[in-house]
Amino acid sequence: MSQLRFHALKEVFRREPIEVKIPQRLSRLYNENVFSDETMKEYLTPSAYKYIVAAKEKGEQIPREITDQVASAMKEWAISKGATHYTHWFQPLTGSTAEKHDAFFSTVEGGFAIEQFNGSLLAQQEPDASSFPNGGIRNTFEARGYTAWDPTSAAFVIDTTLCIPSVFISYTGDTLDYKTPLLRALQSVDEAATEVARYFDRNVNKVQSTLGWEQEYFLVDSSLFNSRPDLQLTGRTLLGHSPAKGQQLEDHYFGSIPLRVLRFMQELEIECMKLGIPIKTRHNEVAPNQFECAPIFEEANQAVDHNSLLMDLMGRIAKKHNFKVLFHEKPFKGVNGSGKHNNWSLSTDTGENLLSPGKNPKKNLQFLTFFINTIKAVHDYGDILRSTIASASNDHRLGANEAPPAIISIFIGSQLSAVLDELEKVTKGRLSPDEKTDLKLNIVGKIPEILLDNTDRNRTSPFAFTGNKFEFRAVGSSANCAEAMMVINTIVAHQLKLFKSEVEKLIQKGFSKDEAIFNVLRDYIKTSRNILFEGDGYSPEWEKEAAKRKLKNLKSTPEALKIELEPKFVSLFVENGVLSQVEIEARNEIKLEKYSTLIDIEAQVLVDLARNHIIPTAVNYQNKLIENVRGLKEIFSAEEFKSLAQEQIDLIKMISGKIAGIKVSVDRTISEMKKCQKILDTHKKAEAYSEKVKPYFDVIRADVDELEMLVDDEIWPLTKYRELLFSR
Numbered sequence: 001m002s003q004l005r006f007h008a009l010k011e012v013f014r015r016e017p018i019e020v021k022i023p024q025r026l027s028r029l030y031n032e033n034v035f036s037d038e039t040m041k042e043y044l045t046p047s048a049y050k051y052i053v054a055a056k057e058k059g060e061q062i063p064r065e066i067t068d069q070v071a072s073a074m075k076e077w078a079i080s081k082g083a084t085h086y087t088h089w090f091q092p093l094t095g096s097t098a099e100k101h102d103a104f105f106s107t108v109e110g111g112f113a114i115e116q117f118n119g120s121l122l123a124q125q126e127p128d129a130s131s132f133p134n135g136g137i138r139n140t141f142e143a144r145g146y147t148a149w150d151p152t153s154a155a156f157v158i159d160t161t162l163c164i165p166s167v168f169i170s171y172t173g174d175t176l177d178y179k180t181p182l183l184r185a186l187q188s189v190d191e192a193a194t195e196v197a198r199y200f201d202r203n204v205n206k207v208q209s210t211l212g213w214e215q216e217y218f219l220v221d222s223s224l225f226n227s228r229p230d231l232q233l234t235g236r237t238l239l240g241h242s243p244a245k246g247q248q249l250e251d252h253y254f255g256s257i258p259l260r261v262l263r264f265m266q267e268l269e270i271e272c273m274k275l276g277i278p279i280k281t282r283h284n285e286v287a288p289n290q291f292e293c294a295p296i297f298e299e300a301n302q303a304v305d306h307n308s309l310l311m312d313l314m315g316r317i318a319k320k321h322n323f324k325v326l327f328h329e330k331p332f333k334g335v336n337g338s339g340k341h342n343n344w345s346l347s348t349d350t351g352e353n354l355l356s357p358g359k360n361p362k363k364n365l366q367f368l369t370f371f372i373n374t375i376k377a378v379h380d381y382g383d384i385l386r387s388t389i390a391s392a393s394n395d396h397r398l399g400a401n402e403a404p405p406a407i408i409s410i411f412i413g414s415q416l417s418a419v420l421d422e423l424e425k426v427t428k429g430r431l432s433p434d435e436k437t438d439l440k441l442n443i444v445g446k447i448p449e450i451l452l453d454n455t456d457r458n459r460t461s462p463f464a465f466t467g468n469k470f471e472f473r474a475v476g477s478s479a480n481c482a483e484a485m486m487v488i489n490t491i492v493a494h495q496l497k498l499f500k501s502e503v504e505k506l507i508q509k510g511f512s513k514d515e516a517i518f519n520v521l522r523d524y525i526k527t528s529r530n531i532l533f534e535g536d537g538y539s540p541e542w543e544k545e546a547a548k549r550k551l552k553n554l555k556s557t558p559e560a561l562k563i564e565l566e567p568k569f570v571s572l573f574v575e576n577g578v579l580s581q582v583e584i585e586a587r588n589e590i591k592l593e594k595y596s597t598l599i600d601i602e603a604q605v606l607v608d609l610a611r612n613h614i615i616p617t618a619v620n621y622q623n624k625l626i627e628n629v630r631g632l633k634e635i636f637s638a639e640e641f642k643s644l645a646q647e648q649i650d651l652i653k654m655i656s657g658k659i660a661g662i663k664v665s666v667d668r669t670i671s672e673m674k675k676c677q678k679i680l681d682t683h684k685k686a687e688a689y690s691e692k693v694k695p696y697f698d699v700i701r702a703d704v705d706e707l708e709m710l711v712d713d714e715i716w717p718l719t720k721y722r723e724l725l726f727s728r
């Protein structure tokens with residue numbers, strides 16, 4: 001056995017669970033290390049606190065002297081939590097979080113030092129931004145970017161650092177992060193949805209988007225992880241034969257959580273509590289060593305920050321427990337992949353969930369309004385939802401018969417389908433008194449009782465209505481949810497504005513408000529039919545049916561990313577003040593570059609593994625067999641030899657065939673890679689990687705995985721699937 005594999009396995013068998021001190025009540029730790037509303041009330045004057053609330057709720061500017069007061073309060077609080085440093089914590093387009101720590105420490109005259117932090121340091125910082133991706137924005141415009149405090153997300157202390165959630169912007173005002181466009185989209189949906197919600201309740205002054213994510217992940221022992229160069233460098237296994245005991249048994253799902261893993265989860269939950277991440281559920285997932293955690297939903301911006309923070313935290317805590325967390329969407333072939341369901345809704349400052357059916361016809365009409373407008377938004381702009389979740393790693397999942405397909409459709413369940421059918425039958429134009437009564441009592445009035453026994457669930461839909469929220473399931477496990485949230489909220493904001501203008505037009509024509517709403521909704525149902533699908537989203541029949549409906553099936557990232565530059569989608573973001581044309585192009589460029597880089601790295605790792613690990617091992621084994629055959633020939637008669645050695649001779653032939661096959665594919669991969677590296681146009685480059693390089697991955701893998709079955713287990717160089725997935 002290779003040294004690395006042998007030592008890794010030896011380590012795993014010696015592992016013991018790391019004990020964790022469990023507090024008596026987890027809830028007591030909640031927000032312990034967060035500069036929360038409660039803490040702010042304690043540390044700030046009532047008037048300063050009011051400014052924070054106004055900034056959070058209405059996006060109002062915080063005056064300079066108040067920022068100073070907040071900074072000083074934040075510093076005092078952070079020091080009481082053991083903080084010595086502060087940092088603007090932000091989410092650049094690299095996909096992780098970034099921070100640059102500065103000490104509170106500052107020298108003053110007379111050889112003394114004090115802890116210092118003021119309003120301008122809180123409000124703005126200048127990280128060295130040259131190493132973050134900018135898609136050409138900074139090269140063309142301005143060489144630097146700055147981070148600015150986002151008062152809508154709470155500051156927190158990790159270890160000895162005060163982390164201040166921030167946006168990241170270039171000096172020209174172009175956004176360089178995930179958060180800024182999200183905040184703009186949230187503002188847009190707030191404005192549009194508030195206007196529409198006021199048709200039903202004049203007391204509504206604000207609408208928040210809510211997000212409850214479900215994070216799936218794999219855990220692999222860190223020694224085993226380190227024994228696999230492909231996992232280390234690409235986050236997924238590029239090689240490896242499926243184990244005999246795969247997912248077939250499905251005994252892992254909701255089975256008991258292994259003790260070592262449980263300890264990791266317990267520590268994670270404790271740390272989440274302290275940081276205000278309201279983690280609620282934990283369980284095993286479908287695949288071996290796959291797990292999920294989910295919080296109680298929160299306001300979308302806060303929830304996005306909490307998800308980024310969680311991913312960060314998971315990595316660190318896993319290390320203590322000798323695990324490595326895999327966020328990759330498809331770390332193991334033939335084993336279920338990981339996603340991040342984004343449960344999304346809208347809620348008012350009067351405490352109503354706008355996607356929840358209510359107790360009376362009025363509330364239900366409100367529900368139907370937001371429900372149908374969302375369907376219409378996804379119908380009109382579904383392609384951009386698809387492109388927003390496109391990445392090299394998520395390509396392995398979408399459409400691979402286990403995850404939602406790359407085709408965007410909506411599942412709403414049979415009962416709500418029936419309601420839409422009834423609504424569609426409503427007469428166009430003015431309604432008779434009888435019709436009005438019928439609508440109120442028999443259609444709109446019946447929704448709550450119907451939904452109560454709405455038990456049909458469809459797990460194969462990428463965008464499903466689940467009782468009081470929509471669940472966008474196609475988001476990848478490694479993605480930042482900000483992008484999906486930015487797109488959903490933008491398309492819904494856009495749609496709600498359209499809805500309002502159409503309703504107003506009818507009202508001006510003399511329609512009553514309800515009549516106008518019914519008329520517009522009825523038209524929307526008619527025009528949005530195509531996007532509704534209740535059947536099996538994984539089936540080949542759906543692909544055919546979707547093609548007939550002219551729904552796009554964008555299977556690769558380069559294909560999906562083309563969509564972002566279509567005029568229809570560019571104007572969507574520009575009109576709603578979410579992204580400028582320059583920002584859209586820059587972001588598109590960054591994603592394409594990232595795609596090409598990832599495929600290039602995977603190709604290099606694969607070539608290295610094949611040439612330097614697999615082929616030499618196969619040749620060694622082959623030589624051993626050849627020697628053995630020679631020996632047999634020496635001691636046996638020709639006739640005896642023939643029958644005794646045949647099997648080994650066949651094996652030698654098979655191994656030779658595989659070695660030759662791998663060599664040819666590796667050479668071709670290298671030559672295609674070299675061609676790709678020379679392409680300057682980012683889109684053409686990504687396409688070439690997708691079409692010319694990536695196909696060889698499967699070809700090489702097929703040969704190597706067969707070799708794995710032929711070569712003596714003792715000398716196989718790579719830790720096997722069985723060992724990665726079942727050793728704990």
Ligand code: ADP
Pocket residue numbers: 210211212213214294295296297298343344345346353468469
């Ligand atoms: P599942 O069956 O998919 O596990 P759950 O009912 O357990 O669904 O909820 C999953 C997620 O949905 C949780 O994270 C929860 O917080 C979130 N959720 C519930 N209501 C809302 C809402 N109104 N807005 C956003 N997310 C929500």
Ligand code: MG
Pocket residue numbers: 214341471
């Ligand atoms: Mg779910």
